[in-house]
Amino acid sequence: MNIVIAVGILVTLVTGIPVLLQLLKGHPRGLIICFLAEMWERFSYYGMRAILIFYLTQHFLFDPKAASGHYGSYTALVYLVPLIGGFLADKWLGTRKAVAFGAVLLVAGHLAMAIEGKPAVQTLTYQGATYEFQAEGRGQNREAKLVVDGKAYEVAATKVGDFEIKGLPANAPLPAVLPKADYKLDVAGRDPLYLNIFWFSLSLIILGVGFLKPNISTIVGQLYPQGDPRRDPGFTLYYYGINLGSFWASILCGLLGVNVGWWAGFGLAGVGMLAGFIVFVLGKPWLDGKAEPPEPKVLKEKVAGPINRELAIYGLSLVGLVGIFFLVQFNAIVGVALNIGILASLGYIGFFMFTKCAKEERERLALAVFLIFGAVVFWTLFEQAGSSLSLFAATNVQLDLVREPLRLFSGAVTLATPDQLAKAGIDAASTFWVDTSFNAPQTQALNAGWILIFAPVFAAVWTFLGARGKDPNPVIKFGLALIQVGAGFLLLQWGSTFADGAFKLPLIFLVLMYMLHTTGELCMSPVGLSQMTKLSPASVVSFMMAVWFLAVAIAQWVGGKIAGLAATETVGGQVLDPGAALAASLKVFNIIGLVAVAIGIGFLLLSPVLKKWSHGADNVGAPKKA
Structure with missing residues (x-):
């Protein structure tokens, strides 16, 4: 029995049964x-994300800085492309068709990620001779050895940063310690075919999320009549499903990706998306005719010979894969495009504020921009989870839940990892063995797990305070x-004082860090989009929503740059060198x-001061001017 899965089941049952009962009635x-x-x-999304940074650094052997940049480009585009998918659904496709099209792309993209090919090989060149590294293990279990004269030797960095080959005999063709200037590291065998399959898979996922993510949330809203009191509770249940999927994704895909192979982790993510697609297609009758195209006749109109508008939209979207395929590989170009977009957007907002708005509207828009700035800072730090924090967990966190085999009930029950069991000479068949393995990709489940626990608590607190007129204003929540x-992040500094000789912090500090990130998310996430709709004049609400998502995309890109610095x-x-790391x-x-604290x-x-700029926008029934 795996203890991580057992705890996951317990959390799911405790938090999920009340949700299930509410789903089935009313x-x-x-x-x-x-x-x-x-x-x-x-x-599927978070399962793939759990192992993506390790796949980049351990399979394709991108250095962590480049890998973090690619990760940032990918996540930035994931948040940007839904602007297009949402527009096409509103204008022509309808949300149901958009979701179905996005789901097909996602199934294809995730399953294609499982086509990994042979791993790249690290090489070292010294005085014209090239030596290869032999790498084994994944995640925190990664170990690379240098092969010299047919034998593999462990390697490390010296205190001054030189390259050390441990146990190398004196008559070897190269010295045991190589100064930095005397050798060159390179990567061989990074197969262009499989690398391009990888980029294309990411492109399919980006486009698929672009069509599915914004529109399935819209369908939830369409299921309820205007003013239906069940609407907000319905969204609360829906968001539980989002986090339940995220929680189990990191646990299971992380488990398979590290212990079985990258293909297994990515493949499971693809199977999960296929299950979602089947559920959505078979569940069409339960949507009660909602989410259909706004004008079905227009969608069926011929636009190019036998090709109608619907097929043309799908076809042109697939052509757009070429652009995404190009962008996801070039982090700098994504950054330039995002910066141009946000500067142009801010310029237009400024122009609109001072030429089209009265004082009240101008201050509301200024407050919206201020909140967008806060969101960029927050998400830049929060989204380190999939890049720098995952790499940090693999290198500098004690991930073993027990330091040595823990025998309970006179040895009837044993808590240990497989390695600990083997080193202690304990036969797994002689005891009830609880596997305490916990790997670096699985640490990404901590955020979703805390949300499952804390979301009902925060919802109750906000409701309690709101009923008494004491709900904090959005600026305070931000x-x-x-x-x-x-x-x-500062908590990790304190945790470093408890690091062991291998420069690893106790796991509890990472757990508590994710708890703080989660409680922060629960303060900000529910109010962000809501404030954009409340503070923006009716004529620019959609534009301000687009600016919000553009800002979140920029946060992803900046987050990749910050991860590269670490x-x-x-x-x-x-x-x-774990100490240097x-x-x-x-x-x-x-x-x-x-x-962030400042x-x-x-x-x-x-x-x-800033709460006055809302001019009562948070009051129930507050008027919205054009």
Whole structure:
């Protein structure tokens, strides 16, 4: 029995049974379909994300800085492309067809990710001779050895940063310690075919998310009549499904990806998406005719010979894969495009504020821009989970849940990892063995797990305060979110004082860091999009929503750059100097943590002034001007 899976089942049962009971009574049947479809879609997305950074650094052998950049480009495009998918659904396709098309692309993309090919090989060149590294293991178990005269030797970095080959005999063709200037590291065997399959798979996933993600949420809203009191509780249940899928994705795909192979982790994500697609297609009758195209006749009109508008949209979208395929490989171009987009958007907002708005509307828009800034800072730090924090967990966190075999009930029950069991000489058949293995990709489940636990608590707290007129205004909530996400990173600095001789922190500090990130998310996430709709004049609401998502995309891109700053040298996907890695990570984490806390305090100090800029937008029934 695996203890991580057992705990996951317990958390799911405790938090999920009340949700299931609510789903089955008092809500439209279509909510069950949306719940399950989005749960599986998020399972596929977060399952792939759990192992993506390790696949880049340990299979293709990108250095961590380049890998973090590619990761940032991918996640930025994931948040940007839904603007197009949402527009096409509103204008022509309808949300059901858009979701189905996106699901097909996602199934294809995730399953294609399982086509991994042979891993790249790290090489070392010294005085004209080239030697290959032999790499084994995945995630935190990665180990690379240098092959010299047919024998593999462990490698490490010396205190001054030189390259050390351990146990190398004196008569070997190269010295046991190589100064940095005397050797060159390179990568061989990075097969262009499989690398391009990888980029194409990511492109399919990006486009698929673009069509599915914004529109399935819209379907949930369409299931309820205007003013239906069940609407908000329905969305709460729906968001539980999102986090349930995310929770199990990291646990199961991380387990298979590390212990079986990358193909197994990615393949399971694809199977999950296929399950979501089947549920959505079979559940069409339960949508009760909702989510259909706004004008079916227009969609069937011929636009080019026998090709109607619907097929043309699908075809042109597939052509768009070429552009995504290009962009996801070039982080700098994505950054330029995003920066041009946000600067142009801010310029237009400024023009609109001072030429089209009265004082009240102008201050509301200014507050919206201020909140967008806070969101960029928050998500930049929060999204380190899939890049720098995963690499940090693999290198500098004690992931074993027990340090040595724990025998209970006179040896009848044993808690240990497989390696600990073998080293202790304990026969697994002689005891009830509880496998305590916990790997680096699985740490990404901590955020979703905390949400499953805390989301009902926060919902109850906000409701309780709101009923008494004491619900904090959005500026305060944003400030609290920023302080908590920053404090999470600063907590790791304290944890470093408890690091062992291998420069690994106790796991509890990573668990608590994710708890702070989660409570911060629960302060910010429910209010962000809502504020864009409340603060924006009716004529620019859609534009401001687009700017919000553009800002989140920029946060992903910037997050990739920050993760690159925390990176350290690897050989064959293995970090050579864990001490240097810890120092590099903590330096970056301290800076971004302090910046976030300072900005969060600034939000709190400014909240008495800024809340006046809303001019009652948070009041029920507040008028919205054109």
